[in-house]
Amino acid sequence: xxxxxxxxxxxxxxxxxxxxxxxxxxxxxxxxxxxxxxxxxxxxxxxxxxxxxxxxxxxxxxxxxxxxxxxxxxxxxxxxxxxxxxxxxxxxxxxxxxxxxxxxxxxxxxxxxxxxxxxxxxxxxxxxxxxxxxxxxxxxxxxxxxxxxxxxxxxxxxxxxxxxxxxxxxxxxxxxxxxxxxxxxxxxxxxxxxxxxxxxxxxxxxxxxxxxxxxxxxxxxxxxxxxxxxxxxxxxxxxxxxxxxxxxxxxxxxxxxxxxxxxxxxxxxxxxxxxxxxxxxxxxxxxxxxxxxxxxxxxxxxxxxxxxxxxxxxxxxxxxxxxxxxxxxxxxxxxxxxxxxxxxxxxxxxxxxxxxxxxxxxxxxxxxxxx
Numbered sequence: 124x125x126x127x128x129x130x131x132x133x134x135x136x137x138x139x140x141x142x143x144x145x146x147x148x149x150x151x152x153x154x155x156x157x158x159x160x161x162x163x164x165x166x167x168x169x170x171x172x173x174x175x176x177x178x179x180x181x182x183x184x185x186x187x188x189x190x191x192x193x194x195x196x197x198x199x200x201x202x203x204x205x206x207x208x209x210x211x212x213x214x215x216x217x218x219x220x221x222x223x224x225x226x227x228x229x230x231x232x233x234x235x236x237x238x239x240x241x242x243x244x245x246x247x248x249x250x251x252x253x254x255x256x257x258x259x260x261x262x263x264x265x266x267x268x269x270x271x272x273x274x275x276x277x278x279x280x281x282x283x284x285x286x287x288x289x290x291x292x293x294x295x296x297x298x299x300x301x302x303x304x305x306x307x308x309x310x311x312x313x314x315x316x317x318x319x320x321x322x323x324x325x326x327x328x329x330x331x332x333x334x335x336x337x338x339x340x341x342x343x344x345x346x347x348x349x350x351x352x353x354x355x356x357x358x359x360x361x362x363x364x365x366x367x368x369x370x371x372x373x374x375x376x377x378x379x380x381x382x383x384x385x386x387x388x389x390x391x392x393x394x395x396x397x398x399x400x401x402x403x404x405x406x407x408x409x410x411x412x413x414x415x416x417x418x419x420x421x422x423x424x425x426x427x428x429x430x431x432x433x434x435x436x437x438x439x440x441x442x443x444x445x446x447x448x449x450x451x452x453x454x455x456x457x458x459x460x461x462x463x464x465x466x467x468x469x470x471x472x473x474x475x476x477x478x479x480x481x482x483x484x485x486x487x488x489x490x491x492x493x494x
Contacts (some may be wrong), residue, residue, distance in 0.1 A: 134162065160431040173398060173422045174330045174377045175272050176396055176460040178492030179203045180484035181424065183381060183401065184218065184276040184332065185210055185470035187477050191258050195265035197478055201485055203462055205274035210470050215251030218334050220276040221288055224251035225312035231287070237330055241260050263323045270326030277313055279333035279380065280306045280366050281341045287356060296346060296355050299477060306366045310373035317376055329376045367375045369397035383467040391417050403466045404442060414450035423461045428480050430468035436486035439463055443491060458492040
């Protein structure tokens with residue numbers, strides 16, 4: 124993989140004395156990433172229909188710090204690179220704010236720390252648009268000459284509906300018509316976003332990650348009202364599936380759904396048309412739905428590396444392999460169907476810790492490919 128962005132200076136060995144590369148194999152460079160003599164896994168075949176190479180690793184999306192060029196330099200060293208989020212830059216730079224900036228014909232403003240529909244975009248929405256423009260410029264530089272999979276992230280429709288407030292107050296979730304309008308707006312915004320990225324990085328095969336941390340609570344009727352004294356009614360699963368399916372059909376690229384909550388509705392996500400699910404492996408309770416999905420060739424972005432502590436490539440690979448064996452799946456299918464990732468929360472770590480965590484994920488993916 125090529126990137127025009129140099130590695131950030133905080134990757135130097137002197138800057139991270141407590142994070143040593145584990146089990147050096149003679150193919151690693153000074154930063155812990157594969158050097159020029161490392162075995163080439165970039166062309167390793169994936170499972171049929173999955174938009175990544177076997178032995179892949181990626182990040183969930185958020186990074187510490189405020190420099191997009193530095194974050195892209197890290198992301199483009201991974202087998203499955205992505206456009207990072209830098210929430211430390213302030214309102215409009217986090218998962219929700221960035222997605223609000225993609226909505227079409229639904230102006231928003233930040234009011235009392237909540238995003239709210241309004242008649243005209245507020246100053247925070249304009250700031251978000253400016254951040255997007257800068258980030259796409261940085262991506263154009265970082266991805267110069269790149270060809271291969273590229274992951275984008277955005278909040279999904281149900282998490283947005285649970286978070287975005289109506290002009291009269293209360294979440295969009297309470298109004299079925301407003302939910303439908305939101306899904307349509309988000310679908311068109313994401314379609315345009317994918318087209319803009321594809322124009323800037325013509326060699327990219329875009330993969331879209333929908334972040335849906337609120338989806339289980341939406342389905343269970345656990346989203347609280349603005350007063351905190353009640354909850355919104357549970358959304359029927361067919362309605363939730365239909366909205367996701369409509370969006371996935373409209374964006375025109377493969378979609379994975381990321382949910383860092385317990386009780387991830389794997390079956391619903393599959394039925395909506397996603398090619399995979401991203402989740403925290405430690406929160407996976409009933410493994411049977413996941414096993415059924417994997418047996419059918421579904422993709423798994425497995426969150427196994429800690430976001431805030433020291434990550435071990437061996438431990439991460441072992442955890443994934445243990446689950447695979449427990450499910451009785453074919454070992455040969457594992458490297459192509461599973462992408463190694465950290466768990467949520469990487470933005471809360473120090474830059475050197477985040478870098479070490481992503482290095483461990485990349486090494487874990489290589490280990491799984493070679494076993």
